[in-house]
Amino acid sequence: MYTEKVMELFMNPKNVGRIEDADGIGEVGNPVCGDVMKIYLKIKDDRIVDVKFETFGCAAAIATSSMVTEMVKGKTLDEALKVTNKDVAEALGGLPPQKLHCSLLAEEGIKAAIEDYLAKRGNDNKKESGEKQCAKA
Amino acid sequence: MSRFVYLDHSATTPVDQRVIDAMMPFFAPDFGNPNSLHAWGRKARQAVDKARNQVAQLINAYPAEIIFTGGGSEADNLAIKGVAFAKKDKGRHIITSAIEHHAVLDTCNWLAKEGFDITVLPVDEYGMIRPDELERAIRPDTILVSIHFANNEIGTIEPIEKIGNICRSHGVLFHSDAVQAAGHIPIDVKNLPVDLMTMAAHKMYGPKGVGALYIKKGVKVIPLIHGGGQERGLRSGTENTAGIVGFGEAAALAAERLAKGEMEKETRLRDKLIDGVLKNIPDVILTGHRLERLPFHASFCFRYIEGESMLLRLDALGIGASSGSACTSGSLEPSHVLLAIGLPHEVAHGSLRLTLGKDTSDEDIDYVLENLPKVVESLRAMSPYGKRG
Amino acid sequence: MSRFVYLDHSATTPVDQRVIDAMMPFFAPDFGNPNSLHAWGRKARQAVDKARNQVAQLINAYPAEIIFTGGGSEADNLAIKGVAFAKKDKGRHIITSAIEHHAVLDTCNWLAKEGFDITVLPVDEYGMIRPDELERAIRPDTILVSIHFANNEIGTIEPIEKIGNICRSHGVLFHSDAVQAAGHIPIDVKNLPVDLMTMAAHKMYGPKGVGALYIKKGVKVIPLIHGGGQERGLRSGTENTAGIVGFGEAAALAAERLAKGEMEKETRLRDKLIDGVLKNIPDVILTGHRLERLPFHASFCFRYIEGESMLLRLDALGIGASSGSACTSGSLEPSHVLLAIGLPHEVAHGSLRLTLGKDTSDEDIDYVLENLPKVVESLRAMSPYGKRG
Ligand SMILES: Cc1ncc(COP(=O)(O)O)c(C=O)c1O
Ligand SMILES: Cc1ncc(COP(=O)(O)O)c(C=O)c1O
Ligand code: FES
Ligand code: FES
Numbered sequence: 001m002y003t004e005k006v007m008e009l010f011m012n013p014k015n016v017g018r019i020e021d022a023d024g025i026g027e028v029g030n031p032v033c034g035d036v037m038k039i040y041l042k043i044k045d046d047r048i049v050d051v052k053f054e055t056f057g058c059a060a061a062i063a064t065s066s067m068v069t070e071m072v073k074g075k076t077l078d079e080a081l082k083v084t085n086k087d088v089a090e091a092l093g094g095l096p097p098q099k100l101h102c103s104l105l106a107e108e109g110i111k112a113a114i115e116d117y118l119a120k121r122g123n124d125n126k127k128e129s130g131e132k133q134c135a136k137a
Numbered sequence: 138m139s140r141f142v143y144l145d146h147s148a149t150t151p152v153d154q155r156v157i158d159a160m161m162p163f164f165a166p167d168f169g170n171p172n173s174l175h176a177w178g179r180k181a182r183q184a185v186d187k188a189r190n191q192v193a194q195l196i197n198a199y200p201a202e203i204i205f206t207g208g209g210s211e212a213d214n215l216a217i218k219g220v221a222f223a224k225k226d227k228g229r230h231i232i233t234s235a236i237e238h239h240a241v242l243d244t245c246n247w248l249a250k251e252g253f254d255i256t257v258l259p260v261d262e263y264g265m266i267r268p269d270e271l272e273r274a275i276r277p278d279t280i281l282v283s284i285h286f287a288n289n290e291i292g293t294i295e296p297i298e299k300i301g302n303i304c305r306s307h308g309v310l311f312h313s314d315a316v317q318a319a320g321h322i323p324i325d326v327k328n329l330p331v332d333l334m335t336m337a338a339h340k341m342y343g344p345k346g347v348g349a350l351y352i353k354k355g356v357k358v359i360p361l362i363h364g365g366g367q368e369r370g371l372r373s374g375t376e377n378t379a380g381i382v383g384f385g386e387a388a389a390l391a392a393e394r395l396a397k398g399e400m401e402k403e404t405r406l407r408d409k410l411i412d413g414v415l416k417n418i419p420d421v422i423l424t425g426h427r428l429e430r431l432p433f434h435a436s437f438c439f440r441y442i443e444g445e446s447m448l449l450r451l452d453a454l455g456i457g458a459s460s461g462s463a464c465t466s467g468s469l470e471p472s473h474v475l476l477a478i479g480l481p482h483e484v485a486h487g488s489l490r491l492t493l494g495k496d497t498s499d500e501d502i503d504y505v506l507e508n509l510p511k512v513v514e515s516l517r518a519m520s521p522y523g524k525r526g
Numbered sequence: 527m528s529r530f531v532y533l534d535h536s537a538t539t540p541v542d543q544r545v546i547d548a549m550m551p552f553f554a555p556d557f558g559n560p561n562s563l564h565a566w567g568r569k570a571r572q573a574v575d576k577a578r579n580q581v582a583q584l585i586n587a588y589p590a591e592i593i594f595t596g597g598g599s600e601a602d603n604l605a606i607k608g609v610a611f612a613k614k615d616k617g618r619h620i621i622t623s624a625i626e627h628h629a630v631l632d633t634c635n636w637l638a639k640e641g642f643d644i645t646v647l648p649v650d651e652y653g654m655i656r657p658d659e660l661e662r663a664i665r666p667d668t669i670l671v672s673i674h675f676a677n678n679e680i681g682t683i684e685p686i687e688k689i690g691n692i693c694r695s696h697g698v699l700f701h702s703d704a705v706q707a708a709g710h711i712p713i714d715v716k717n718l719p720v721d722l723m724t725m726a727a728h729k730m731y732g733p734k735g736v737g738a739l740y741i742k743k744g745v746k747v748i749p750l751i752h753g754g755g756q757e758r759g760l761r762s763g764t765e766n767t768a769g770i771v772g773f774g775e776a777a778a779l780a781a782e783r784l785a786k787g788e789m790e791k792e793t794r795l796r797d798k799l800i801d802g803v804l805k806n807i808p809d810v811i812l813t814g815h816r817l818e819r820l821p822f823h824a825s826f827c828f829r830y831i832e833g834e835s836m837l838l839r840l841d842a843l844g845i846g847a848s849s850g851s852a853c854t855s856g857s858l859e860p861s862h863v864l865l866a867i868g869l870p871h872e873v874a875h876g877s878l879r880l881t882l883g884k885d886t887s888d889e890d891i892d893y894v895l896e897n898l899p900k901v902v903e904s905l906r907a908m909s910p911y912g913k914r915g
Contacts, residue, residue, distance in 0.1 A: 001563065010446070011453060016519050027521070031483035034443055034463045034471065038521040054521040056486075058445040058464035062519065148562050149764060152553035164541035164549075164733060173537050174837055174854055175846040207596020207735060210753040210763035240753030240762060247752050339764060344553060346596060346735055346766025361750060363636050364599040364629030373629060374599030375538060375728060377735025380769070448563055457564040465563060 002059060003093035010059040013066035015073070017052045024120065026112025029105050035061045037105045039069070039113040046077050053109070060099035064088050068106035077114050083107065142501040143457040146340075146433055147289050147317060147492035152383065153342040159386040160344065163379035171376050172367065181378045188385025192349050195388040196334070197325040204350045204368045205381050209316040209337030210240035211361065212350040213283075215372065216312045216333040217244045219358030220281045221253055224310075228278030229253045232271065234285070234295075235477040236260050241283050241314055242473070254278075263426040264293035264478050268303055275307045282311050286318035286334070290461050290474040290490060291425030292434030294318065301330030310356060316340055316348075317431060320391030322400060332356050338380070342495065343387030347380035394495060403432040406493055406502055410435045413506040418513050424475065424488065433493040438475070438484045439513055441522040447489050450512040456505060461488045531890045532846040535729075535822055536678050536706060536881035541772065542731040548775040549733065552768035560765050561756065570767045577774025581738055584777040585723070586714040593739045593757045594770050598705040598726030599629035600750065601739040602672075604761065605701045605722040606633045608747025609670045610642055613699075617667030618642045621660065623674070623684075624866035625649050630672050630703055631862070643667075652815040653682035653867050657692055664696045675704035675713070675723070679850050679863040679879060680814030681823030683707065690719030699745060705729055705737075706820060709780030711789060721745050727769070731884065732776030736769035783884060792821040795882055795891055799824045802895040807902050813864065813877065822882040827864070827873045828902050830911040836878050839901040845894060850877045 002010070019040035029036040035057035042050035051073050053065040068088050072080040085103040089095045095103055143151070163184060169177025171185050186200070193200040206212040221231065233245050235257050245255045256274045260266055266284055275282075282304050287294045297313055304311035312333040315324060319334075320341030326334065332353045339345040352358060352371070364373030411423060420440040439447065444460025451458050459465070461472030463486060470476070471485035491505065532540070552573060558566025560574050575589070582589040595601045610620065622634050624646050634644045645663045649655055655673055664671075671693050676683045686702055693700035701722040704713060708723075709730030715723065721742045728734040741747060741760070753762030800812060809829040828836065833849025840847050848854070850861030852875060859865070860874035880894065 001568065007449075010449065013519065031486075031522070032481075033469065034482070034486040036521055054519055056441065056520045056522055057443050058462075059449045061443075061464075062446055143566060145559070145562055145564065145566070148567070149557060149559040151555065151557040154554070157550075157553050160553075161546075164546050165543070166540065168538060168540040169846075170534070170538035170734075173534055173846065173848060174834065175534065175841040175848075176844075177532060177534070177846050178537070207600060208751075208763040208766070211596060211600075211751050213753065214751045238753065239755065240751075243752035243762070247748075337764075344766070344768060345559075345764050346769045359636075362600050362603045362629075363632035364602065364627065366628065366632075373632070374597040375726070375734050377597070377733075377769075379733060380735045380766075445563065452564040455565075457558075457562070457566050459562060459564075 001096055005093045006060060006063040006095065009063040009066040009092070013062055015052050015066060015069035016054070018054060019050060019052050024113040024117025026109050026114070026116055028108045028112050029057070031056060034058070035102065035105055037061065037065055037109040039109040041113045041117060043077070043117055048072050048075055048077070048080055057102065058099070060095055060102040061105060063092060064103045064106040065109070067091050068110055072110055080110055081114060083110060139455070140501070140504050141455045142504055144491040144493060144497070144501070144505065145457045145459050146494040147490060148459055149339045149345065150342045150494060152344055153387060153390055155390060156343055156383045156386045160379040160383040163382050171378060172365070184378060184382050185376050188381045191385035192336070192388045195320060195392045196351060197327045198351050199354065201369070202351055202354055204352055204371045205376065205384070206348045206350055206372050207377070208346055209314070209335055209340070209348040212335040212337070212348040213238065213240035213314055214244050215350050215358065215361045216335060217241065217281065217283055218248065218361055220310055220312065220333070221248050222359035223357045224280040228280045230256065230276050230279040231281045231283065232256045232258060232274050232279060233283045234258045234260055234266050236264050236288055236474040237283065237285055238289060238314055238316070241285070245283070260477055262479050264288050264291045264474070265426065265429070266295050266300060268296060268299045271300060272303050275303070275309060279307070279309050282309055284313060286313045286315035286324070287431050288425065288474060289317045290472055291436050291478065292430040293425040294322070294429045294431065297331065298329060305330045320388065321431060321433060323395055326351060326353070333358070338384035338387050341387050341391045344380050344383040347377055347384045349384065399495060400432045403493055406497055406499065407432060407435050409499070410491060410493070410502050410505065413502070414509065417506065417510050422484070424478065424480070435492070436488065436490040438480060439487040439489060440484060441487070441520045442513065442516040443486050444488045446516055447487070447512060450516065451509070454508050454512070456508065459490045461490070462486045528844070529890070529893050530844045531893055533880040533882060533886070533890070533894065534846045534848050535883040536879060537848055538728045538734065539731045539883055541733055542776060542779055544779060545732055545772045545775045549768040549772040552771050560767060561754070570765070573767060573771050574765050577770045580774035580778045581725070584709060584781045585740060586716045587740050588743065590758070591740055591743055593741055593760045594765065594773070595737045595739055595761050596766070597735055597737040598703070598724055598729070601724040601726070601737040602627065602629035602703055603633050604739050604747065604750045605724060606630065606670065606672055607637065607750055609699055609701065609722070610637050611748035612746045613669040617669045619645065619665050619668040620670045620672065621645045621647060621663050621668060622672045623647045623649055623655055625653050625677055625863040626672065626674055627678060627703055627705070630674070634672070649866055651868050652818070653677050653680045653863070654815060654818070655684050655689060657685060657688040660689060661692050664692070664698060668696070668698050670699045670701060672701040672703070675702045675707035676820050677814065677863060678706045679861055680825050680867065681819035682814040683711070683818045683820065686720065687718060694719045709777065710820060710822060712784055715740060715742070722747070727773035727776050730776050730780045733769050733772040736766055736773045738773065788884060789821045792882055795886055795888065796821060796824050798888070799880060799882070799891050799894065802891070803898065806895065806899050811873070813867065813869070824881070825877065825879040827869060828876040828878060829873060830876065830909045831902060831905040832875050833877045835905055836876070836901060839905065840898070843897050843901070845897065848879045850879070851875045
């Protein structure tokens with residue numbers, strides 16, 4: 001069902017965890033639907049210098065989380081925003097059709113985190129440790 | 138990986154070597170069609186007759202009450218559609234439960250489109266039918282009640298005798314899907330008010346693709362598969378001789394195991410597993426009834442994590458399990474059973490079923506109890522909801 | 527007895543040793559349920575996929591067009607009821623022939639009771655459908671034509687291409703029961719106007735209890751067996767993995783044999799048998815078409831004697847044969863096929879079918895040609911109608 005790459009990243013995901021002083025945090029999905037992805041970004045000079053994720057979901061969701069974080073690490077925000085779910089799925093050697101939405105989650109997660117960063121920057125330094133706002137756990 | 142531990146016996150079981158040995162000759166050289174009059178055919182006919190006896194004995198039925206089918210789902214369809222079409226001039230109301238197998242529920246859904254009226258009874262948090270609710274649902278035009286013997290996802294055993302007595306007292310036929318129960322707990326149809334009952338060979342160490350429907354003497358059903366008139370005209374088609382022989386042998390072996398205390402043996406290991414999991418892993422619930430459950434069946438929901446990822450991590454450790462999470466099914470909804478017992482979606486997503494078999498050992502359970510907590514912990518460490526130390 | 531000669535391959539065939547070998551692992555250790563996500567399940571899924579490819583290749587279909595069923599009869603029922611229920615709002619008229627297998631005829635009879643309108647086309651003395659009669663029978667509310675590829679009792683091969691073209695030109699779906707033909711004569715569904723086609727593994731050296739329905743892409747049918755949604759939702763139930771694997775292997779071997787000239791080989795032996803019987807035994811007729819017939823199929827009616835007694839005498843000589851006499855069926859009527867081709871009852875009673883197989887040898891045919899005349903003669907000597915010396 002899954003490619004070797006998917007299984008490899010599912011078994012040994014990269015960039016797992018949270019960044020306590022993240023510059024941007026994106027949370028997408030819904031626990032009711034069975035998949036939630038939370039992306040933490042550390043950004044310096046419009047470039048993603050660190051990224052971590054937390055995911056509640058299937059093997060595909062975990063593998064895409066890992067893959068997308070690897071793909072955007074080191075990229076500028078503009079470059080990162082161009083990473084699509086198709087790119088992620090391709091980098092994984094493909095996903096079963098019923099799991100494509102998991103890769104969409106990855107794309108959206110990054111976008112949400114960048115938007116969060118941009119919004120915070122727009123509001124200046126008002127909400128420095130605002131990441132708790134999304135955490136339901 | 139240090140061990141292979143198959144704990145998915147509710148999905149299917151390995152075919153017993155004695156069953157394979159019994160089947161072999163009927164592929165060749167004893168490949169005859171039981172309907173042929175020559176030597177090849179007569180040998181096949183004898184074998185089918187013997188198997189019918191063996192299956193009948195397992196549930197204390199008369200051999201003529203056993204109709205072999207192409208599987209459990211077919212037998213469920215035959216029972217329900219068969220009674221529906223046979224009785225449709227008498228009434229068109231059928232009662233079933235919310236946690237039946239899809240072979241029952243989807244059949245009822247189809248009948249609903251064809252002009253039948255279906256009542257789907259709710260169950261309590263343990264997956265139990267409430268007999269009083271059943272009784273209230275019966276109407277003058279009710280022709281059939283279909284309630285399974287035991288549930289495949291949560292292992293709960295229904296109060297079959299009470300249900301059957303209510304049906305009897307209202308003159309309504311009672312079908313029970315015993316695919317998970319037959320061969321694993323004692324069933325005696327002469328002392329149970331059941332009119333039709335479904336079984337499947339592959340859930341009791343027999344081959345896939347062969348099932349049986351017990352049809353009590355005198356109960357009329359319309360065949361699902363018309364044709365050459367095999368199986369008393371109720372299931373046409375050249376008999377799957379080897380498969381039927383395998384089912385017969387599997388039934389005989391199951392009866393033998395039951396007599397030798399298989400239930401007690403499995404119950405002990407099951408309880409060791411259940412207690413071990415509940416004790417060693419936080420934020421977990423047992424699904425289904427704690428006592429009224431199949432002796433080989435353990436099922437849980439682990440909070441904050443998802444079933445498919447659990448079972449694939451277990452697979453990598455050589456452990457075969459299953460889950461009713463939405464992600465394993467490729468649908469957007471978790472199992473209808475888990476929702477029907479009142480679990481919230483996010484909890485149902487974390488379901489894991491571990492079903493033991495006749496060859497499961499203490500070491501197997503130890504291996505699972507050693508590894509499952511690690512799997513849960515490592516997935517929770519990734520989860521945005523997971524509690525961290 | 528000096529020899530065992532099985533000449534009842536139309537009834538069923540021995541399972542090829544290579545088919546048995548292919549199936550074995552899927553009873554154990556590779557017993558997984560193809561729907562399970564763990565290693566056991568994945569292995570089973572791969573095996574089912576491979577088999578689907580093999581069966582598809584035999585008839586040049588796409589794999590997704592092959593639905594595995596629990597036998598040929600089930601596939602016939604699925605095709606006919608499936609189209610009937612899918613199209614019933616468009617029309618309720620179905621056309622079939624008088625010499626179809628009961629799996630088709632009885633299904634149509636049941637549909638007739640459920641409000642469908644069935645036209646049963648007559649056939650000529652060779653069992654051939656007349657395309658012009660079919661065309662005249664088609665009405666605006668005709669939804670399906672079901673005509674078999676080849677007849678099991680008399681071996682006649684129907685003009686499938688012509689029939690299919692007529693159906694196409696009228697926008698009517700065409701189902702063909704190819705249980706006797708598939709694997710024995712070349713069939714290429716990409717170049718044949720057929721929408722649904724039935725096959726059974728056990729007629730081509732595969733196991734009993736597994737069949738397949740070819741359903742052309744885009745053709746909609748309602749499932750016969752509802753449930754877990756296996757086989758694209760068209761045939762629910764845990765897949766008969768070993769049986770399906772066996773079917774796949776049998777299909778691959780059949781394709782190989784066909785490519786290697788099996789038809790020509792069988793045709794030669796069949797003609798030797800037919801010519802030998804017609805030459806050496808008086809008062810016998812060949813039933814079915816002399817040329818448009820299955821390469822392995824010989825069928826006769828012997829005047830003045832009765833089929834069951836013939837086949838039991840042959841059985842005592844080690845020869846396995848079959849008959850469509852009333853006495854073999856236990857009914858009062860001889861086979862509907864023999865009556866439909868216009869044979870008088872007394873002639874039809876004397877029917878004998880000898881169907882060859884891939885392993886039938888010249889010596890086997892010689893043995894039959896040596897013994898059959900004696901059997902016929904000795905029974906005729908007992909008959910009040912038999913010509914005596
Ligand atoms: C022409 C034809 N159709 C259908 C069938 C039914 O196949 P099965 O007996 O495998 O269900 C047979 C064989 O018995 C047959 O010869
Ligand atoms: C309770 C129950 N009913 C019916 C079935 C269907 O049996 P089969 O898949 O053999 O057709 C199953 C197993 O899948 C089951 O667990
Ligand atoms: S998280 Fe549910 S399918 Fe991927
Ligand atoms: S003569 Fe006895 S059944 Fe026909």
